Amino acid sequence: MSSARERRQRDASESPRAPVVPELASPDDWAPASGSAFKLLLVVCLVAAKYSNISDCDETYNYWEPTHFLMYGYGFQTWEYSPVYAIRSYAYNALHAVPGFGLDLVFDKVKVFYGIRVVLGVACAMAETYFYEGVLVRFGSVVGQLLLVFLLFASGMFVSSCGYLPSSFAMLMVMVAMGAWFKRDNKIAVLAIAVASCLGWPFAAAVGIPIALDIMYRFGPRLFVIYAGISGLTVLGPQVLLDSFLYHRVVVAPLNIVLYNVFGQGGPDLYGVEPFSFYFKNGFLNLNVVFVLALLVFPMWVLRLLVLRQKDMLTWASARRVPFWLSLVPMYLWMAIFFTRPHKEERFLFPIYPLICLSAALSLGVLQELLTTVVVRFRWFRHGNWVIFPGILVTIVFAFLGTTRSVALYKGYHAPLEVYNQLYYHAVNESERYPSAVHYVCVGKEWYRFPSNFFLPDRRWQLRFLRSEFRGQLPQPYLQSWNGTWVIPSHMNDMNREETSRYISEDQCDYIIDLDTPTETQREPRYSAMTSKWKVLFSADFLDAQRSNALFRSFYIPYYSEAETKFLSYNVLQRVKRRKRAPPKAS
Numbered sequence: 057m058s059s060a061r062e063r064r065q066r067d068a069s070e071s072p073r074a075p076v077v078p079e080l081a082s083p084d085d086w087a088p089a090s091g092s093a094f095k096l097l098l099v100v101c102l103v104a105a106k107y108s109n110i111s112d113c114d115e116t117y118n119y120w121e122p123t124h125f126l127m128y129g130y131g132f133q134t135w136e137y138s139p140v141y142a143i144r145s146y147a148y149n150a151l152h153a154v155p156g157f158g159l160d161l162v163f164d165k166v167k168v169f170y171g172i173r174v175v176l177g178v179a180c181a182m183a184e185t186y187f188y189e190g191v192l193v194r195f196g197s198v199v200g201q202l203l204l205v206f207l208l209f210a211s212g213m214f215v216s217s218c219g220y221l222p223s224s225f226a227m228l229m230v231m232v233a234m235g236a237w238f239k240r241d242n243k244i245a246v247l248a249i250a251v252a253s254c255l256g257w258p259f260a261a262a263v264g265i266p267i268a269l270d271i272m273y274r275f276g277p278r279l280f281v282i283y284a285g286i287s288g289l290t291v292l293g294p295q296v297l298l299d300s301f302l303y304h305r306v307v308v309a310p311l312n313i314v315l316y317n318v319f320g321q322g323g324p325d326l327y328g329v330e331p332f333s334f335y336f337k338n339g340f341l342n343l344n345v346v347f348v349l350a351l352l353v354f355p356m357w358v359l360r361l362l363v364l365r366q367k368d369m370l371t372w373a374s375a376r377r378v379p380f381w382l383s384l385v386p387m388y389l390w391m392a393i394f395f396t397r398p399h400k401e402e403r404f405l406f407p408i409y410p411l412i413c414l415s416a417a418l419s420l421g422v423l424q425e426l427l428t429t430v431v432v433r434f435r436w437f438r439h440g441n442w443v444i445f446p447g448i449l450v451t452i453v454f455a456f457l458g459t460t461r462s463v464a465l466y467k468g469y470h471a472p473l474e475v476y477n478q479l480y481y482h483a484v485n486e487s488e489r490y491p492s493a494v495h496y497v498c499v500g501k502e503w504y505r506f507p508s509n510f511f512l513p514d515r516r517w518q519l520r521f522l523r524s525e526f527r528g529q530l531p532q533p534y535l536q537s538w539n540g541t542w543v544i545p546s547h548m549n550d551m552n553r554e555e556t557s558r559y560i561s562e563d564q565c566d567y568i569i570d571l572d573t574p575t576e577t578q579r580e581p582r583y584s585a586m587t588s589k590w591k592v593l594f595s596a597d598f599l600d601a602q603r604s605n606a607l608f609r610s611f612y613i614p615y616y617s618e619a620e621t622k623f624l625s626y627n628v629l630q631r632v633k634r635r636k637r638a639p640p641k642a643s
Contacts, residue, residue, distance in 0.1 A: 087197035093204055094185040100208055101177030105170060105218045109469045112221065112403055113504035117531045119220045120169075120508035122149045125534050125541075127156050131509050132519075132531040135548045137541070143316050145309035146302045146541065147295040148222065148255050152176075166480050169510035173218045180217040183228040183235075187410055190235030191417075194378055198424060198447075202417035205451045210413060211461035212342035216406040223406035226252040226260040231410050234386070237267050238378055243283055246271070250287035252407075254295055258310040260407055262393055266385040270378065304542035316550075326552045327528075329398035335391075338402050341610060343412055344457040345450055350415035353384055356422045363426055384418075387411040420447045457611060464612035468599030471626035472502075475569065476511040478594040479628050483513050498565035500524040501580050506569075520560045522568070523579045530558040568629040571598055583629055590629040597623040 088096070110116060117134050125131035126149055136144045152172055159171040184207050192200040207213055216224045229252030236244035249264035271280045292308070299307040317324055339347035357380060390408045394400070405412075423446055479497070486495065493516065499506055500522035512519065521530050529552050534540040547557045562568075562583075572584040583590055601609060605620035 087192055087200040088204060090185055090189055093188050094181055096204070096208055097184045097188075098178065098181040100214070101181045101217050102174060104214045105173035105177040107466050107470070108215055108218055109465060109473065110505075110507050111215060111219075111465075111469070112401070113506075114403075115219060115221050116504075116506055116508045118144060119149060119152075119222075120510065121531070122146065123153050123156065123172075123220075124509045126150060126153045127160065128509075129538075129540075130515055130536050131534055133534045133545060134531045135529065135550055138548050139303045139305060139307075139542065139544050140548075141312070141316070141550055142299070142303050142305075142307045142309060143313040145255065145295060145299050147298045147309075148225070150298065151255065152220065164480075164484075165510045165513060166477060169508065172220070176218045176220065176224070180224075180228055183231040184213075184410070187231035187235040187414075190238030191414060194238035194383070195418065195421065199414075199417045199421040202420055202447060202451065203414055206346050206413035206416060206454065207410065209455040209458035210343055210346065210409065211458045211465070212339075212405070212409045213413075214458075214462045215342065215465070216403070216409055219403070219406070221403055221406065222257040223403040225256040226407040227409060229256060230260060230263050230386075230407050233264065233267065234383075234411070234414075237270070238383075240378075242267075242271050242275075246280070246283040247287040247290070250284070250291050254288070254291045254310050257407070258314050259393070262389055263386040263407065263411075265389065266382050270382060302541040304539070320550070324397075324399040327399060330400040332395065334400045335395050335405060338405065339412070341461065342402075342405075343409070343416075344461070345454050346413060346416040349419040349450070350387065350412040353415040353419045353422075354388065356419045357381060357384065360422045360426060363429060380418075384415060387415055420450060423447075460611040460613060464610060464617070467597075467612055467617075468601075468609060468621075471596035471598040472505040472569075473507055474596040475594045475626055475628045476507050479567070479569075480511050480513060482593065483517050487513060487516055494518065495566045496520045496560065496564055497567045497569065498522050498560070498562070499569050500583075501526065502569050502571055503530060520565065521558045522562060522565070523559050525577060525579055527554045528552045529555050532558055563635070566631055566635065567593070570627055570629060572625040572627055584625065584627050587632075589632055591632050592625075592627050593630040594628040595625045598626040600624045 117132055118136060121132040121134075122137060122144070123131075125133070126146070134144075135141060137146075152175075155175045156168055156172050159168045163171060188200060188204055188207070191203050216227055218224075229248045233245045233248035233252070236242070236248060245267050246264070249261060249267065252260035253264070268280055268284070271283070292310075296306070296308055299309050343350075387408050390411075394404050424444060427446075483495065487493075495517050497512065497517060498520045501524040503521055503524070503526065506519060509519065515536075518533075529549060532545060532547065532555075535543045535545070537543070547555045549555070568583050568590060570583045572582060576582045584592065599609060600622040603622040608617040608620040611617075
């Protein structure tokens with residue numbers, strides 16, 4: 057025992073600034089410099105800021121809308137932001153409202169929306185670059201090259217990089233934490249996990265468990281407690297103060313959301329459950345062959361252990377290098393937690409998308425190392441350059457599938473952002489013609505594709521809900537007052553029960569946003585077919601998944617996808633005969 061303790065203390069005394077010898081590297085390896093990698097990643101993130109979709113209604117109603125309220129004094133409130141429940145943190149919204157205020161001085165609201173997305177894209181590119189640097193330090197150029205390609209072409213990264221979601225924010229902080237951990241900058245690693253868990257998503261702390269164990273093993277629990285305590289107070293202190301002011305009571309939002317998800321009546325399962333296969337299908341769609349390789353990384357490590365027979369692969373061999381096996385734990389731990397939960401959503405995988413890319417790169421790196429070992433040991437080939445071919449083949453296939461998936465998502469599902477963008481500038485012109493009129497823009501079954509009030513110019517343009525087959529609880533407007541976040545709203549519950557107070561009648565609508573489907577019900581009529589009442593003002597194509605080929609709707613292949621997919625019309629309908637208008641109410 058004493059010798060083991062002395063060895064750990066001697067390892068711990070090694071300077072963290074000392075050079076780290078990368079694993080899976082050779083003297084001839086080369087990888088793009090950090091600056092070049094950042095430029096490449098930034099281009100992809102800026103493209104995502106412009107062209108990626110809002111794929112989750114939580115992004116609109118739980119994050120864009122509260123931010124809109126903080127900036128403009130009105131917007132929609134969900135039950136999570138009621139002071140009764142207070143499971144969301146306004147600190148996270150305020151973090152995004154800060155650049156929004158600056159952008160609002162120069163641009164209109166639609167451009168503010170995209171400007172905030174650009175800020176998110178820049179932040180993601182910076183985090184990816186830092187992660188890439190850490191991987192180069194720990195694993196060398198081969199794995200670094202592969203990781204960079206995977207980050208650039210992963211459809212999952214395209215979707216999540218500019219998402220205004222705690223899971224996307226957690227993903228950025230996880231990359232910073234892992235990059236710092238690989239660089240042996242433990243203070244930054246712990247701080248990043250604290251930021252991810254407090255400001256973003258509390259469950260991101262699961263990724264930090266291996267980091268915490270590593271620090272405690274090498275340097276003792278006391279150092280980790282100091283790091284965690286300082287980081288937690290630095291982040292959680294201001295957050296609790298801001299949330300307590302805005303909720304008008306003491307609130308620790310990260311604690312509240314954990315209590316709700318673990319002990320709440322009904323909990324997240326009220327919002328739907330999915331089969332065990334859900335994440336496997338989703339993972340393959342968004343990360344294709346990389347997802348498969350990532351799942352194989354542990355067996356590949358075991359095979360490497362058996363072939364190379366290096367005992368230090370099972371130990372904390374050096375204070376300057378994170379053990380290979382320990383670097384795999386965060387991804388597998390996250391999967392063990394979330395794959396077994398009944399309530400599953402695509403965004404729950406966002407925090408580990410970069411770790412999946414890393415694990416796939418490690419699988420290929422190990423494969424290349426093993427092939428090289430076989431060539432040298434058995435002298436099967438005179439020249440061993442062919443061992444890089446599996447990596448080249450995988451990257452080509454992955455880049456093709458990743459790009460075609462991202463294009464398919466844009467072409468199939470970008471219609472809501474297109475028509476709301478057109479509606480915004482139409483609304484600006486209409487407000488000049490009718491400056492005192494209040495306009496009701498109504499949605500029925502398309503309530504969950506509303507991209508936020510950033511696409512309606514001012515208080516004279518108000519979103520309203522029509523009855524549809526959805527029987528759950530819809531959000532309602534905040535009280536338009538300086539202390540609107542204090543007020544306990546009526547007609548709200550945490551059981552997803554329908555609140556009929558949300559609805560208005562079709563006769564009160566000036567515009568209806570609707571997907572023109574061939575089927576209709578009493579609660580979801582075909583408004584586009586009611587030509588005596590409604591006319592099409594704007595329209596865009598929206599993928600009809602049920603009538604389209606599964607392969608060609610999932611991956612865009614020129615010519616073939618056009619031939620094998622069907623589209624519906626996503627319409628902005630304007631009332632044929634204008635209804636009588638009342639002046640706007642004073643706020």
